[in-house]
Amino acid sequence: MSEDRIRIGVVAPGSPIDAGIADRVRNLAMDRFSDRLIEICFHPQCFLASGHFAGDDSARAQAFLDFANDETFHALWFARGGYGACRIAERVVPKLSDVARRKCYLGYSDAGSLLAALYKAGLTGLAHGPMAADINREGGEAAVERALSYLIDRSPDALEASVTPEADAAAFNMAILSQILGTPLEPDLTDHVLMLEEVSEHMYRIDRLLFHITGNPGIRKVAGIRLGRCSNIPANEPDFAQTEEQVMRHWCQVSGIPYLGRADIGHDIDNKVVPFGSAPTA
Amino acid sequence: MSEDRIRIGVVAPGSPIDAGIADRVRNLAMDRFSDRLIEICFHPQCFLASGHFAGDDSARAQAFLDFANDETFHALWFARGGYGACRIAERVVPKLSDVARRKCYLGYSDAGSLLAALYKAGLTGLAHGPMAADINREGGEAAVERALSYLIDRSPDALEASVTPEADAAAFNMAILSQILGTPLEPDLTDHVLMLEEVSEHMYRIDRLLFHITGNPGIRKVAGIRLGRCSNIPANEPDFAQTEEQVMRHWCQVSGIPYLGRADIGHDIDNKVVPFGSAPTA
Numbered sequence: 096m097s098e099d100r101i102r103i104g105v106v107a108p109g110s111p112i113d114a115g116i117a118d119r120v121r122n123l124a125m126d127r128f129s130d131r132l133i134e135i136c137f138h139p140q141c142f143l144a145s146g147h148f149a150g151d152d153s154a155r156a157q158a159f160l161d162f163a164n165d166e167t168f169h170a171l172w173f174a175r176g177g178y179g180a181c182r183i184a185e186r187v188v189p190k191l192s193d194v195a196r197r198k199c200y201l202g203y204s205d206a207g208s209l210l211a212a213l214y215k216a217g218l219t220g221l222a223h224g225p226m227a228a229d230i231n232r233e234g235g236e237a238a239v240e241r242a243l244s245y246l247i248d249r250s251p252d253a254l255e256a257s258v259t260p261e262a263d264a265a266a267f268n269m270a271i272l273s274q275i276l277g278t279p280l281e282p283d284l285t286d287h288v289l290m291l292e293e294v295s296e297h298m299y300r301i302d303r304l305l306f307h308i309t310g311n312p313g314i315r316k317v318a319g320i321r322l323g324r325c326s327n328i329p330a331n332e333p334d335f336a337q338t339e340e341q342v343m344r345h346w347c348q349v350s351g352i353p354y355l356g357r358a359d360i361g362h363d364i365d366n367k368v369v370p371f372g373s374a375p376t377a
Numbered sequence: 378m379s380e381d382r383i384r385i386g387v388v389a390p391g392s393p394i395d396a397g398i399a400d401r402v403r404n405l406a407m408d409r410f411s412d413r414l415i416e417i418c419f420h421p422q423c424f425l426a427s428g429h430f431a432g433d434d435s436a437r438a439q440a441f442l443d444f445a446n447d448e449t450f451h452a453l454w455f456a457r458g459g460y461g462a463c464r465i466a467e468r469v470v471p472k473l474s475d476v477a478r479r480k481c482y483l484g485y486s487d488a489g490s491l492l493a494a495l496y497k498a499g500l501t502g503l504a505h506g507p508m509a510a511d512i513n514r515e516g517g518e519a520a521v522e523r524a525l526s527y528l529i530d531r532s533p534d535a536l537e538a539s540v541t542p543e544a545d546a547a548a549f550n551m552a553i554l555s556q557i558l559g560t561p562l563e564p565d566l567t568d569h570v571l572m573l574e575e576v577s578e579h580m581y582r583i584d585r586l587l588f589h590i591t592g593n594p595g596i597r598k599v600a601g602i603r604l605g606r607c608s609n610i611p612a613n614e615p616d617f618a619q620t621e622e623q624v625m626r627h628w629c630q631v632s633g634i635p636y637l638g639r640a641d642i643g644h645d646i647d648n649k650v651v652p653f654g655s656a657p658t659a
Contacts (some may be wrong), residue, residue, distance in 0.1 A: 136641065144615065145618070146616060146617050146618030146619060147584075147615060147616075147618070155425065158581045178581040178584070178585060181588050184589065202616070221463060242503050252435065272554070272583050272589065273555075273556070273589075274589040276558070276559050276589075277558050277589070277592065277593040277594070277595075278592030278593065279592060298429070298588060299460040302429075302464075303460060303463065303552075303556050304461070306560070307555075307557070307559070307560060310557075310560030310561060311559040311560065313559075322576070333426065333428065334427070334428060334429075335428050335429050336427070337428060372443050
């Protein structure tokens with residue numbers, strides 16, 4: 096049976112989680128995948144606290160490398176976003192082993208900084224999708240089960256509906272993508288379908304983020320942009336008087352980037368999986 | 378006497394002001410510069426409202442061009458920040474006349490997007506400093522008087538203390554600079570002393586902004602960075618455990634950019650004037 100055991104390592108490159116999340120995620124995995132040998136191993140680093148971060152930069156980088164370079168883990172799953180992945184990305188990339196390069200990595204939000212750096216470094220198993228901490232959302236079990244079905248079986252049902260093996264794709268939180276553009280973490284997204292979502296940003300900031308993102312020469316080489324959900328938008332004072340889709344259409348028009356419609360991603364339980372590059376065939 | 382008349386035009390490239398601000402600023406100018414012929418002319422566009430903006434993009438761009446290209450105005454002063462200058466910068470730059478190129482422009486915060494674009498276009502009379510709406514701050518008369526003394530007389534007393542004719546300088550709000558990097562508005566700041574201030578951003582966002590700014594290849598060519606005031610920082614949850622100066626020192630160390638100490642700029646009444654490029658000789 097040992098060849099059939101799937102080991103998933105969980106690390107927190109940004110903010111920490113509490114032990115309750117780990118327990119609930121493991122229980123859910125046992126319940127929903129009861130006929131499989133699934134082991135979800137939370138690195139102790141996930142529970143550290145150093146100011147804003149789940150341990151200092153060295154601790155978070157080392158935990159990531161511990162699990163990424165460990166051949167017994169089939170996949171590496173990010174525990175949570177928050178903030179901090181950009182601070183460790185440059186220091187972990189040069190230390191990735193061949194084992195790390197063959198692994199699947201799943202996360203979103205702040206973890207996008209690290210996914211970007213890994214994608215730039217040539218890794219092929221990267222995906223934007225739910226994290227362990229999503230179990231804290233109301234109905235979050237669905238998001239976590241979706242993430243596990245992707246990590247364990249590359250389930251096509253977990254994928255964002257427009258994803259196909261024929262087209263390269265990538266997905267990011269708008270603020271996270273904006274803040275890696277021009278840095279050593281910026282990946283080449285030429286000819287990719289770029290999906291963008293946002294949460295808890297005022298409409299004027301979404302407008303400014305899209306000015307920045309679509310004004311970038313590298314981003315102007317994408318095949319097009321799909322707009323994910325923009326949720327929990329604080330009230331704009333005064334009313335912004337434009338929706339996020341109007342704003343996105345405006346900046347696509349200004350920049351000459353094709354607007355391809357909506358994407359089924361966001362900071363919510365319906366957040367679907369978007370593999371970076373071409374989708375794996377099921 | 379007509380040669381001694383100084384006409385200052387005021388436009389609002391981002392958010393609008395109310396008429397009370399215009400009245401108070403004009404009264405203050407009459408009071409403090411009673412021996413001079415000063416005319417402060419607020420473009421009607423300053424009082425428009427179109428969603429978030431002081432009129433739509435066309436109205437704001439046209440108002441800017443009206444006054445910038447009007448030879449009877451000696452200087453162009455920005456009414457207020459808010460948001461919106463980045464949306465009109467690319468459309469006004471190609472329409473600047475020679476008259477506009479010889480003029481002085483003063484503002485900060487969101488107006489920095491436009492100052493950046495004008496600086497990139499080769500204008501030499503640009504400066505970061507107080508705006509008309511600063512009169513609304515407690516004690517704001519001091520900021521407005523400082524702005525006027527710079528616009529009218531290039532008063533050396535208005536300048537940030539480290540500014541010298543020997544070194545090029547530039548000053549920005551961190552978020553504004555971050556959001557123009559990589560866009561057509563990004564100016565060449567090679568060998569400049571770069572002064573950065575921030576307001577109303579969480580410490581984790583200041584950290585992320587400085588990751589982004591100092592990670593940019595163009596910014597890595599600056600002579601050094603001075604840290605202005607970071608005011609009204611919302612409580613970080615959890616406590617970030619680092620001050621803005623610790624964070625700035627961290628990113629300067631990571632990026633190899635010299636940290637030159639503090640700058641006397643910020644979203645407050647003590648905000649000093651920082652000319653872009655080399656300071657005008659008094």
